[in-house]
Amino acid sequence: GLTMKLLEEKIVNDGVIKSGNVLKVDSFLNHQIDVPFVAELGKELKRLFADRNITKILTIEASGIGIACVAAMYFGVPVVFAKKSSGSNMDKDVYFTQIYSYTHSKTNDVVVSKRFLSKNDHVLIIDDFLANGCALEGLIDIVRQSGGTVEGVGVAVEKGFQGGGDKLRKAGYNLHSLAIIDKMDAKTNTVVFRHEE
Numbered sequence: 001g002l003t004m005k006l007l008e009e010k011i012v013n014d015g016v017i018k019s020g021n022v023l024k025v026d027s028f029l030n031h032q033i034d035v036p037f038v039a040e041l042g043k044e045l046k047r048l049f050a051d052r053n054i055t056k057i058l059t060i061e062a063s064g065i066g067i068a069c070v071a072a073m074y075f076g077v078p079v080v081f082a083k084k085s086s087g088s089n090m091d092k093d094v095y096f097t098q099i100y101s102y103t104h105s106k107t108n109d110v111v112v113s114k115r116f117l118s119k120n121d122h123v124l125i126i127d128d129f130l131a132n133g134c135a136l137e138g139l140i141d142i143v144r145q146s147g148g149t150v151e152g153v154g155v156a157v158e159k160g161f162q163g164g165g166d167k168l169r170k171a172g173y174n175l176h177s178l179a180i181i182d183k184m185d186a187k188t189n190t191v192v193f194r195h196e197e
């Protein structure tokens, strides 16, 4: 769609490729936020998941929160963001999981209060980036613990060459990424996108 085309253009024009296959999109998504633009991404996610009866959007702090919130405006549901916790994992009032980040070479303890997710929830998981997919797998694990249903997964930028997205598709999740990068090169600052039918 048009929104996907606009996101690709924005990545090409404003994105900066760093070493280690990291794409910086700090000017519109990850540091400064272009809110009207990100709102279009949220609207597109609503269109893609219009057939699902979503009761809650789940994301993870920090950089998933912005896109999750604008999407939530279109779905008319609350956003719950998983918190990276340094406190006690013994807390009985939280769902707990561990998420390894390849990008940051670091494992985070992650929690969601049991007050905000239950077996009655139909959850759309949203994140800004999908790379190896550990973050989304952790969020899926939290929904599983709650007894709720994962209705789908929506992502702004998928780095397709890192395999996390294809793993989720293979597992049967209804995943939509608004831009999928199949290749990027820091030296020439070029990006190749995947286009599926």
Ligand code: G4P
Pocket (backbone or CB within 6 Å): 021, 022, 023, 024, 025, 030, 060, 061, 062, 063, 064, 100, 101, 102, 103, 104, 128, 129, 130, 131, 132, 133, 134, 135, 136, 159, 162, 164
């Ligand atoms: P990873 O384990 O390969 O890093 O990937 P995963 O899909 O689990 O995402 C983990 C974290 O890395 C996420 O943020 C994600 O947004 C971020 N990330 C992965 N690749 C890129 C990239 O190329 N560019 C940018 N800008 N971010 C990327 P997080 O660690 O949960 O932290 P936060 O930044 O949201 O606070």
Ligand code: NA
Pocket (backbone or CB within 6 Å): 063, 064, 128, 129
């Ligand atoms: Na991030």
Ligand code: NA
Pocket (backbone or CB within 6 Å): 060, 061, 062, 063, 064, 127, 128, 129
């Ligand atoms: Na994120």
